[in-house]
Amino acid sequence: MRNERTPYRAGLAALAAVLLIPSLALAEEEAAVTVGQFTANNVWMMLCAGLVFIMHLGFATLESGLTRAKNTTNILFKNTFIVSIGILTYALVGFNLMYPGEGNGVFAFAGFGIASGPEGMGIGYADGGYTYWTDFLFQAMFAATCATIVSGAVAERIKLSSFMVFATLFVAFVYPIAGYWKWGGGFLDGWGFYDFAGSTLVHSVGGWGALAGALLLGPRLGKYVGSRMHPIPGSNMPLATVGVFLLWLGWFGFNGGSVLSADPALTSFTLVTTCLAAAAGCVASIATSWIVTSKPDLSMSLNGILAGLVGITAGADTVGVASAVVIGLVAGTMVVGAVMFFDRIRIDDPVGAISVHLVCGIWGTLAVGIFSTNPEHSFVTQLTGVAIYGAAAFTSAMLIFSVIKATMGLRVDPEEEMEGLDLGEHGAHAYDLALGGAGSGTTMPPSHAPMRVGAPVTVQG
Amino acid sequence: MKKIEAIIKPFKLDEVKDALGRLGIDGMTITEVKGFGRQRGHTELYRGAEYVVDFLPKVKVEVLVGDDMMENVVNALQEAAHTGRIGDGKVFVTTIEEAVRIRTNERGAAAI
Numbered sequence: 001m002r003n004e005r006t007p008y009r010a011g012l013a014a015l016a017a018v019l020l021i022p023s024l025a026l027a028e029e030e031a032a033v034t035v036g037q038f039t040a041n042n043v044w045m046m047l048c049a050g051l052v053f054i055m056h057l058g059f060a061t062l063e064s065g066l067t068r069a070k071n072t073t074n075i076l077f078k079n080t081f082i083v084s085i086g087i088l089t090y091a092l093v094g095f096n097l098m099y100p101g102e103g104n105g106v107f108a109f110a111g112f113g114i115a116s117g118p119e120g121m122g123i124g125y126a127d128g129g130y131t132y133w134t135d136f137l138f139q140a141m142f143a144a145t146c147a148t149i150v151s152g153a154v155a156e157r158i159k160l161s162s163f164m165v166f167a168t169l170f171v172a173f174v175y176p177i178a179g180y181w182k183w184g185g186g187f188l189d190g191w192g193f194y195d196f197a198g199s200t201l202v203h204s205v206g207g208w209g210a211l212a213g214a215l216l217l218g219p220r221l222g223k224y225v226g227s228r229m230h231p232i233p234g235s236n237m238p239l240a241t242v243g244v245f246l247l248w249l250g251w252f253g254f255n256g257g258s259v260l261s262a263d264p265a266l267t268s269f270t271l272v273t274t275c276l277a278a279a280a281g282c283v284a285s286i287a288t289s290w291i292v293t294s295k296p297d298l299s300m301s302l303n304g305i306l307a308g309l310v311g312i313t314a315g316a317d318t319v320g321v322a323s324a325v326v327i328g329l330v331a332g333t334m335v336v337g338a339v340m341f342f343d344r345i346r347i348d349d350p351v352g353a354i355s356v357h358l359v360c361g362i363w364g365t366l367a368v369g370i371f372s373t374n375p376e377h378s379f380v381t382q383l384t385g386v387a388i389y390g391a392a393a394f395t396s397a398m399l400i401f402s403v404i405k406a407t408m409g410l411r412v413d414p415e416e417e418m419e420g421l422d423l424g425e426h427g428a429h430a431y432d433l434a435l436g437g438a439g440s441g442t443t444m445p446p447s448h449a450p451m452r453v454g455a456p457v458t459v460q461g
Numbered sequence: 462m463k464k465i466e467a468i469i470k471p472f473k474l475d476e477v478k479d480a481l482g483r484l485g486i487d488g489m490t491i492t493e494v495k496g497f498g499r500q501r502g503h504t505e506l507y508r509g510a511e512y513v514v515d516f517l518p519k520v521k522v523e524v525l526v527g528d529d530m531m532e533n534v535v536n537a538l539q540e541a542a543h544t545g546r547i548g549d550g551k552v553f554v555t556t557i558e559e560a561v562r563i564r565t566n567e568r569g570a571a572a573i
Contacts, residue, residue, distance in 0.1 A: 231511075231512045293508075293509040
């Protein structure tokens with residue numbers, strides 16, 4: 001086996017030499033990026049594309065963990081569909097709507113389809129940060145992430161076909177056109193609005209869509225009865241927890257890759273602010289839910305991690321370490337309040353998507369105006385951006401949902417909702433519910449769901 | 462022949478099984494059930510809202526015994542499943558008309 005190791009070590013040494021020598025040479029001049037650095041940058045960006053992809057795994061498990069077992073197939077189906085249609089539409093129109101490479105206004109389009117062109121493969125494409133294809137894929141993953149935020153808020157009662165139509169339109173047109181205004185060089189970029197990795201462009205846009213959906217759908221049956229609220233507990237807390245940790249892992253790529261290169265200083269710093277904010281969000285949520293509701297709630301603590309992550313996303317590269325912690329603490333506190341607030345005004349959000357992505361997305365964006373170390377960032381500009389994106393995303397989501405509601409219908413029949421969307425929409429359950437698996441209660445309000453995956457109990461004779 | 466059904470707290474199952482084993486009962490069927498009696502359920506908390514869980518998980522144990530053993534088995538069950546707190550459960554006895562061992566087609570007492 002020693003023979004096998006030697007070429008590997010030699011290769012490693014050669015790579016180190018290739019990387020070291022140019023950086024020594026660059027010590028005094030802002031020279032072009034070397035092939036070695038270009039490769040390192042591109043590898044990092046591709047890895048980050050993969051990490052952001054993992055967030056879909058996280059969303060799938062989190063959403064199915066926080067909803068009832070009779071709807072699990074349905075929610076997994078939505079998550080599967082969104083990432084697929086997201087990538088496809090981004091290739092067809094989205095990428096060129098968001099990054100048309102020209103203009104600084106409200107709308108531009110560089111044509112259908114993706115093609116690298118002669119420059120796309122080389123160092124010249126993005127200052128040696130990545131190739132055209134890496135660029136496309138990384139951005140495509142972001143687009144799909146935005147769309148999938150909506151699926152949690154509308155879960156357990158939205159008609160599948162209606163949701164598929166909405167998600168397709170939202171990811172194909174709303175997200176990229178709005179994204180163009182900042183990241184594509186559109187007018188908001190010119191105004192100095194800053195959103196490092198998408199607190200506004202991804203999370204709040206998704207959050208506005210989620211809010212629109214939850215508003216037009218109405219709450220799940222049995223959630224608000226008379227003056228009382230009946231909680232509908234999730235069916236699988238281990239799955240939900242795994243989901244949040246996967247999302248945290250994905251954020252390493254979401255924020256780390258938004259540096260748009262493998263710059264050691266920026267990437268390493270960004271990952272630290274990201275993780276600090278996540279941790280602070282968790283701790284704040286634990287404390288807040290413990291104080292406010294008398295018991296520490298796991299699902300709230302999980303939401304707290306996400307709240308911190310969403311909150312830091314706008315300024316992970318431009319706020320200090322202490323500020324990152326503060327941003328996370330505030331986000332973690334806010335999300336608990338937001339979850340309870342939306343329940344109080346009877347907007348039913350099964351997974352807390354609106355509280356996490358919309359509320360903390362706005363907070364994270366404004367936090368840049370408060371904490372950024374860059375003097376060009378201002379609270380007023382951030383607020384302006386928040387307002388404009390809010391108006392645009394919410395209006396378009398309401399419009400799309402309203403048209404769908406008027407034509408196709410938005411919600412499943414009450415009978416189907418009680419039976420479970422798995423049976424109604426898919427004709428198949430995710431779990432064998434016949435023998436009393438998790439969440440199989442059909443009484444109203446739903447009876448207690450034991451926290452285990454529904455394997456039937458059999459006693460072998 | 463009597464069928465003895467006991468609805469017990471789930472964590473008491475091992476004790477009950479052992480107690481029945483000491484009486485020479487080497488077969489039983491258990492089912493996971495939910496239920497409540499006079500104690501109703503308990504209150505749980507989810508995302509800041511309280512809700513009452515009426516149906517609590519229980520285990521139902523069913524054994525078949527000869528008429529002569531019934532009294533001993535009922536007593537053993539009651540002792541093994543007892544905690545003294547509400548929700549301990551109940552024992553029911555019914556008379557069985559026929560029993561069949563499927564493997565050998567034995568009937569009656571030989572089937573138990």
